[in-house]
Amino acid sequence: MNKASHPILGSRIDCTSYPDACDRILDWARDRRSCYVIAANVHVVMTAYWQKSYQRIVNHAALVTPDGMPLVLALRLLGQRCQTRVYGPDLMLALCDRAAQQQIPIYFYGGSEATLQKLTTNLQAQFPTLPIAGTYAPPFRPLTAAEEQADCDRIQASGAAIVFVGLGCPKQERWMACQVDRLPAVMIGVGAAFRFHSGEVSQAPRWMMALSLEWLYRLGAEPQRLWKRYLINNPAFLFLFALQLLRTYLAFPKRSKA
Numbered sequence: 001m002n003k004a005s006h007p008i009l010g011s012r013i014d015c016t017s018y019p020d021a022c023d024r025i026l027d028w029a030r031d032r033r034s035c036y037v038i039a040a041n042v043h044v045v046m047t048a049y050w051q052k053s054y055q056r057i058v059n060h061a062a063l064v065t066p067d068g069m070p071l072v073l074a075l076r077l078l079g080q081r082c083q084t085r086v087y088g089p090d091l092m093l094a095l096c097d098r099a100a101q102q103q104i105p106i107y108f109y110g111g112s113e114a115t116l117q118k119l120t121t122n123l124q125a126q127f128p129t130l131p132i133a134g135t136y137a138p139p140f141r142p143l144t145a146a147e148e149q150a151d152c153d154r155i156q157a158s159g160a161a162i163v164f165v166g167l168g169c170p171k172q173e174r175w176m177a178c179q180v181d182r183l184p185a186v187m188i189g190v191g192a193a194f195r196f197h198s199g200e201v202s203q204a205p206r207w208m209m210a211l212s213l214e215w216l217y218r219l220g221a222e223p224q225r226l227w228k229r230y231l232i233n234n235p236a237f238l239f240l241f242a243l244q245l246l247r248t249y250l251a252f253p254k255r256s257k258a
Helices: 018-030 042-050 052-059 069-077 088-102 113-126 145-158 171-179 193-197 206-210 214-221 223-257
Strands: 005-008 011-014 035-040 063-066 106-110 132-136 162-166 186-189
Touching: 005 069, 011 042, 011 052, 011 069, 018 035, 018 063, 018 088, 018 186, 035 042, 035 171, 042 052, 042 069, 042 223, 052 171, 063 069, 069 223, 088 106, 088 113, 088 162, 088 186, 088 193, 106 113, 106 145, 113 132, 113 193, 132 145, 145 171, 162 171, 162 193, 171 186, 206 214, 214 223
Parallel strands: 011 063, 035 063, 035 186, 106 132, 106 162, 162 186
Antiparallel strands: 005 011
16 A cells, blocks of 8 residues: 555545554554554544644644545545545454454543443454453543543553544544653544444444445434534535645646646
């Protein structure tokens, strides 16, 4: 897989695949590298477009995967014609499979206690040898400095080498960026994956995902929470990326003559 990347509305999106992403993450986990991985969708890119401090966090990630089909299509239009989706919930399962085989301890941070209990039960049934070092559901409010340090100490004491973070965008990315050089583990923001794999929320059918219609399924399932994200962010993304693509195509002949 080509290790290239492209900026989409100013946010770096890496060209990768499930095997490539798993290989990189597991190498970093074995080396106890303190870094973070972002599974980027339109919501991430548009939040970064409006909030430059958040965009800096995205661009400093060790790996930014194209989680949403609109970003996959955008990368293809920018020249990466073989790019496929690297979807956060599926990446989480692929990593759990590899972690079970290689006995790399993992940790789940985020969600509610009930969600984490269902999540660990389901994953241990699917991957019986998966070494789950611990779980923690932080309160649904801004943490104090002391609470954040206590959480970091708790995770470090568990011995986890991979930390799955399910706090939602942009909270999880901000939290991960704050733990770099404090937590010797690879942190991976997986958004709604905890709720999907716990069975609390159903995922869109694969045919809808393939047609870039996952947003419609999720909007129908949680309209009050997601209407603004999809009905404002998605049209804005299409318009702004069309302008980026137009500028790219207009600049191409000038580059070729140089």
